[in-house]
Amino acid sequence: MTAAPATLRLIDRGDLLAALDRAAARKVTIISAPAGSGKTSLIRAWADRPGGPHRLAVVPVQRDQHDAQLFWLALLDGVRQATDAAGSAEPAAAMPEFNARAMVDRVLSELAEARGPLTLVIEDLHELASPGALAAELTRLLTNLPPGVHAIVSTRHDLRLRLHQLRLAGELSEIRASDLRFSERETRELLDVTGIALSEAGAALLHERTEGWAAGLRLAVISLAGHPDPERFVAEFSGSERTVGEYLLAEMLDRQRGDVQRLLLRTCLLDRVNGELADLLTGRPGSERILLDLGDANAFVVSLDPERTWFRYHHLFADLLRLELRRRRPKEVPELHRRAAGWFIEHGQVVDAIRHTQAAGDWPGAAKLLADHSFSLTLDGQTQTIQALVQAFPPGADHPELALVRAMGDLGQGHLDEAAAHLAIAETYAETAPPDRQRRLRVAIAALKLSLARRRGHLAGVIEQVRFLDSPLTGQSDEDIALGSDLRAVALLNLGTAEAWSALPDAERHLGEGAVLAREIGRPYLEVSCLAQLGLASKVRPFATTRRRNREAIALADQHGWGAEPVIAPALNSLAGALMFMGEFDEAERWLQRAERAVQTDTGPDISLLMHMAGGMLHACRGRHQQALEEFSAAEQLRSQLEGPPATAIQVTGWLLATQARLGRPGEARALLAALDDERAGCGEIRNACAVICLAEDDPAGALGAVQDVLDGTVPVIGYVTVVEAQLLAGLAHRELGDQRAASQAAERALALAEPDRTNLSRVEIASELTVSRNTVSTHIGSIYAKLGVTDRSSTVRSARSLRPLSAGQPR
């Protein structure tokens, strides 16, 4: 024996390779066989042999992969690497469909662009925790592969993929456990190439006992290499009734040199290992050499990178080793986890470190680590990971450090009161913490308070916390500087968002600066957060700008796999709103549905208010005023829950009043109006609502009077949308008064405001634009549509052409 087990030559399993060749001539090959059957080895041998596939995209599914998005991202990455598209690819245009669907489209388009032969290998698909949820999209991917692209999927058990179409078309082939089994002849060959002298009878016995199971044969060959009496080994093995894997693992381990045994047992708890980490866990140098030798010997050790620095054990092998370690050296297990945790923390791999600290049973230590790093993890969008780590703590054990972490979770889910309660506990605890941790905790607490104030719509509270964070940090270490940049970006995000809610002019600048800073310091999640809020803040801009900014934010979120998370919801919501203003109701509805899915885990009053507003708008656009009223009423309820109250929320009140009027209840609207204080009643949005009430009361002259101050610019408005609205209302009032010319002029002014870049169009074009979609500039247009008796855009086009309600110079 050398340092590692004798090199286990992969024998040329020509028949099997030929079978895979035949299989791979079809579109899709499924390799379905239990652990240790040799699925991976077959694929590697097939790919590595001369004349193998030119381009190969291998996507191994990580162990216990719970996150479907991570799976799709890995798939996209794998395809891009194989096609050299990484980096060069433009971010694809944002799509309203559910993320997984968009991802599959993107993978398919990358594959189509790859042109030419390419084999996509998805390994260990069974590791996906909920393959059922993925089945539909995966089926779509596999049944729509572009010409020249083949897929090989390996799994331990059959998955419910609906591939009957492929099967009927003769484009599906399956390789199963019985195909992978070593024949007696192959067993003989394996022994021969490894230099093991065993009689015919001995080889037959070995084959019979292992039933041709690849993992069993491998273990046996590693044990047999250099064995003084191979015949006796096989005889004893065959006489044993112990399971094949267990018997052979124990034998194989015992046959290893002490340092190899020690390394295998002491590193098996890790999901991946390198030489340095293995040296630390074994307490001896030289581990890298052993790992390389084990890898060369095909002894269940595979390298994970081309440089061969990281390795992992075959899953079955690792599972068996872990059991063996727990049985042989149970007392060493916690210490091994602790040491691994120490290494991971030193190398900045916090999540691995916390997992190992938990596995070591060091719950207070794990709580401390989690509290110290939760701020940074949150900035990277790892909220789900944080929640999973929190849930791994044993119930009942109370760790005051976790209050801070729980507050972050609450905040992410929009449970603002719970977040405040946990924050109070965290603050009390921080005061008792040792000085070195105190500052870090205080900074995290201040950042949380800042986010909490923002989510409550409390501008003054935001400004107060920003001032606290703005005070220069005492230390000047690298960590301090990093913390300083993080905090500055967080402060800009929250300040800009709060300003946007208050319709303050600095909002867009602060959010834009926040996005740039976040990109500079390598915090893409924070960048997406800023861009999503910037998209929302842009609703005061021309619709084309709003639409573009939101689409950019969504494309970036999609790229990182956050396209269906609360972080991007403001942009999804705002894009839907802009599309409604442009008359694209169906597309708006699809984006709104995607926004609904994204906010499923976030029930905060701020985002819920936005969702009710947009939902109400869509109903109003389609003339469903009763449903619109319900949505606006729900939004109004939420508005009162926010502190401040945010200025932009005046829109809710305005739309609520207008909808009541449209439903023929101007009296109720007037009563509500009377209850408003002077400041709010004087806002442009409420003036517009007054105009709607007047129109409902057949008082067009009153309506004109109500909007006059808005048109003159003498009352505050939250954005130019309000002025566009006022122009349209004036147009409607003029029409009611029989002044078609003034009505057209008002509509033209509305158009000029809404789309400044379109004003150079000819009068005729403006006229047709007006009657089609450009005049659908607000929810008030819902009332125009309702008067026309139509509900969607195409029929509006037709009706509008015949009626020309606001067209220039065309008498009705």
Added chain:
Amino acid sequence: MDPGPARYTIRIDGHLGATMLSAFPAMVPRRHGGHTVLTGVLDRSALYGMLAEIDALGLNLLEVRRRTPQPESPPPRDSRSPSRR
């Protein structure tokens, strides 16, 4: 439709030694001919976890049987016998 915790017997090909048995601490092992029969009370998620573990360890599952008698229905014959190797 979770039937709740029930007593299960799970039959595996071969004799499980100390190492393999340590993977199933909640189950009582018994040898039966060339097989190992594991008995214990499991709820649904524990049962599926255990089946996954058997799968992961390369063991040959022969049969799963639910033992809790149901008052109003005949004894369930919930058995699986996948083929492996």
